[in-house]
Amino acid sequence: MPKRRYERREPTHDWQQIKPLLKDTAQINYEVIRPVILWGQTPKERGAETGVSPRTIYYRANLFDQAGMASLLPAEPPPPVPKVDKRSLPPDVRQEIIDLYAQYPAFHPHEIATICFVKFNRKLAPATIKLILASGPKPTTTERRYPRYAEIEDGETRRRTVIRLHVDG
Incomplete structure (x- = not known):
């Protein structure tokens, strides 16, 4: 029998058990707003559980409603500004x-x-x-x-x- 890719765990809603398992910032952001979006938990309640500001949770949940999963991903950095060498000639x-x-x-x-x-x-x-x-x-x-x-x-x-x-x- 092939080895399991991920270790089997009991499902939980306890933030203190979930947080150490998360590695990516997009995944962390989603897990913070998930109960608010899926089950209607208030941002104030979720903020008390996670330690994240209720305003931030409310803002991220609204962004998620508007843009979906793309709102969880980091914004693209601005394109690098080419350095102009003052010594270079036009x-x-x-x-x-x-x-x-x-x-x-x-x-x-x-x-x-x-x-x-x-x-x-x-x-x-x-x-x-x-x-x-x-x-x-x-x-x-x-x-x-x-x-x-x-x-x-x-x-x-x-x-x-x-x-x-x-x-x-």
Whole structure:
């Protein structure tokens, strides 16, 4: 004959005998409100037996009437809030660094850092620029916004280009 999974006990309504057998909080909560729901015992009487506040028993019994067994289960914890590292760069700054280097490969990291400071008001270290260039996303543009200075024939256009680039950083 197979062994019993649970030890056989005499049924009882005595809370002092039931409580040591309960392991789960949902099970404990149910056993506290069960006589109130099934047999109409008052929350005050059940509170005197269990040591739980009658208001808590009344509240849990009402929740059980409304939501059923789901009211006995613990509420889901809120989703974890992702920690934002203050040192991490936003994607638009990263993309700008990559695009600047793709357009002007002769730029040194400190020059790109200066442009980013002017454009985004954020000081970057040249080492950060090197790291982003080594592991960043692919450039969105590969051609230059303006031709090289020597390739611009009109002096006024040259000057306007220099001023626009200066405004950009």
